[in-house]
Amino acid sequence: MYNNSFFKKILLVTSVVFLFSCDKDYNEIGGDLIGENNFDLKKETYDVLAYNQKTGPIQSNDLAINPLGIYNNPNFGETTANFGTQLTLSETMTTIGTRPHIESVVLTIPYYFDASKTVKKTDGSNVYVLDSIYGPDKAEMKLSVYESGYYMRDADPIGGFVQPQRYFTNQNAEFDNIKKPNRLNDDTNLAQNDKFFFDPSEHVVTTTDSITKAVTTTRTPPGMQLNLNKGFFKTKIIDAVASGKLATNDVFKEYFRGLYFKMEKSGSSAGNLAMLNFKDGKITIKYNEDLSTTTSGVTTVTRVKKTIVLNMTGNSVSLLDTDFTGSGLAYNALPNTGNTTEGDEKLYLKGGEGSVAVLSLFNAPGELDAIRKSGWLINDASLVFHIDAAAMANSFVPQRIYLYDFNNNRPIADYYLESENNTNPKKSKLIFGGNLNTDAVTKKGTTYKIRITNQIRNLVKHADSTNVKLGLVVTEDINIDAYHRVRTPNAFITGAPKASVMNPLGTILHGGNSTVPNDKRLKLEIYYTKPN
Known part of the structure; x- marks a missing residue:
């Protein structure tokens, strides 16, 4: 009886593994797998239009901290x-x-x-x-x-x-x-x-x-x-x-x-x-x-x-209450809404009564349609944000940033694929990402990486999917996905994530503008396999 039960379990596990491996379209791959270029993976990068958007006064009651x-x-x-x-x-x-x-x-x-x-x-x-x-x-x-x-x-x-x-x-x-x-x-x-x-x-x-x-x-x-x-x-x-x-x-x-x-x-x-x-x-x-x-x-x-x-x-x-007369002069001089046509060179993320970066993907004519017709199987899609090291040299750097659906003030698909770690929110949703990456020698923050694989898959697979703008903010707790309303909503912004209001820090990132050096420029990276 023991042997019979044992072989039944082996057969069940083998079947599950086989079925899972067949579903290539939903196969998540890690950084090591991508690096080794297994399964004849190919990489393509796309420009990202990104600009600054200040929130102005924002709802700040009933915060967790x-x-x-x-x-x-x-x-x-x-x-x-x-x-x-x-x-x-x-x-x-x-x-x-x-x-x-x-x-x-x-x-x-x-x-x-x-x-x-x-x-x-x-x-x-x-x-x-x-x-x-x-x-x-x-x-x-x-x-x-x-x-x-x-x-x-x-x-x-x-x-x-x-x-x-x-x-x-x-x-x-x-x-x-x-x-x-x-x-x-x-x-x-x-x-x-x-x-x-x-x-x-x-x-x-x-x-x-x-x-x-x-x-x-x-x-x-x-x-x-x-x-x-x-x-x-x-x-x-x-x-x-x-x-x-x-x-x-x-x-x-x-x-x-x-x-x-x-x-x-x-x-x-x-x-x-x-x-x-x-x-x-x-x-x-x-x-x-x-x-x-x-x-x-x-x-x-x-x-x-x-x-x-x-x-x-x-x-x-x-x-x-913020006094901009000293160190905040440059930030205060920024327009409430940045360059929505060409994007901004620097993206200012600020918590509290702060600033959001707004991202727009696939802006070149026919760019998204070309991917849809290609038949690609998208294995991984991510955005890598480079910190402006010179500007942030003497500042506390936020430990995490958060990407969301800016049009509808809600999380994107990739956010929901991981369960929350309530005992240690800093270790929550690590595949989705947004955590600060540091240099091994200087211990200084260098980049943030956020995976948007399923967001891109949905856009490619479903022609009727809306290519929404994405919002980027600093966050105090990745598990909090509620949103707070700005005091004066307008055509450009109506709200921002509640957890960004909780965070007192800010960071400056390189944008996707063509004037940004290529190795620091914000781009969308897609790893894919082509059908035989």
């Missing part, structure tokens, strides 16, 4: 990233005990760190290296956290509250002008306000048991920890329980309109910028109150410890 800080990009100007967020109650409240007294109010937001570089020392402490930080290490800035005066609606009243309300990158002045005047992070420790910096140190709390005298040490990874004004929260939260302001989250969000984080320069420091997951942030209010219990007619009053947690899981918005 948000920038906070100040970053002076050598090519795109100095951006100050502020932030506004609603607060939500982890538990609603309608009653509170007598004689409540606040012990502490602490705002916490975790930082990203590179776990592979964490060093555990013999005394039990840990040394961390922060990730997603741009600019000088430990650069001081002025951080102010205010009670927001801006009511962030969840739904848009235009259209009958059916669609979510949009908020945009250029609304910082609106939040700043109506913030409440008193800064909440007013601790005497200036590292929490006027000389704030993104500290990589772990947080250590030591407690001693009042009876056993046992000492307990708790260590947590680095993150923002700010002591907020206890008097404000006594009035705003504790004293408001009896009035029903904490009875539901809808009432609470109208009553306490959230927080506004404002960043400013501190002295001569250039500042820096961090990517933060504000959704994991919270405010923890620890307080004491009297608890009365009655047993056999005897009432006992006990002092008990209580906690109220305010989460940052409500609506939120990245608020970006």
Whole structure:
């Protein structure tokens, strides 16, 4: 019986392999296979028309991660990233005990760190290296956290509250002008306000048991920890329980309109910028109150410890102000829409309120029809983008770029062929590509490669397929394929990928213009086999 089962399995596997190998038209080939020119592969290259398109102010609410800080990009100007967020109650409240007294109010937001570089020392402490930080290490800035005066609606009243309300990158002045005047992070420790910096140190709390005298040490990874004004929260939260302001989250969000984080320069420091997951942030209010219990007619009053947690899981918005007077002059002088006829020499990809590159394939008359009539079996098609090394010499280079259907603001066919890697998004959809390639010696970024094999196959096989324009952007997370609307849609652009709004960086690539040196020029590369 075992042998019979074994041979059945062998027969099944052999059949699957045979059938798969017969389907030449959908055979994906890797770089090594192409390099060895197996199966008599041939290569053809085609010119690509590519030009710049600025987005202008763009929707920036409800992002997975948000920038906070100040970053002076050598090519795109100095951006100050502020932030506004609603607060939500982890538990609603309608009653509170007598004689409540606040012990502490602490705002916490975790930082990203590179776990592979964490060093555990013999005394039990840990040394961390922060990730997603741009600019000088430990650069001081002025951080102010205010009670927001801006009511962030969840739904848009235009259209009958059916669609979510949009908020945009250029609304910082609106939040700043109506913030409440008193800064909440007013601790005497200036590292929490006027000389704030993104500290990589772990947080250590030591407690001693009042009876056993046992000492307990708790260590947590680095993150923002700010002591907020206890008097404000006594009035705003504790004293408001009896009035029903904490009875539901809808009432609470109208009553306490959230927080506004404002960043400013501190002295001569250039500042820096961090990517933060504000959704994991919270405010923890620890307080004491009297608890009365009655047993056999005897009432006992006990002092008990209580906690109220305010989460940052409500609506939120990245608020970006960019000063172009210094390093951003050249970029700011670019037209909103580049040369749509001949293409641009340089392609400026910028995240946030940024810039998209628009690509048009098969522009020569009869070019696509000739391929359709040739009967080619397309094995691989890709676009290779060369970084302008001179322009980007002193800049942080984005780790990934993303290509999409620009006409319809959606992914192309090749994007859907791979499953997502949610545990490590940086390793997701590697065949589709877009990851930064670096020089083995200099360790500098050189190129990005994106495969569009199935996009081209569909165009060639189906005469009624639309040769759509393609959009190219920097991306913070390849798994996010949603799109955000520009504030002022026009004939040239209506939206851009949400993940590009999340990314604070930019890069400059060589375009497909005929003036670009041939070895750096953007081209479409197609590897194919001809039928016998």
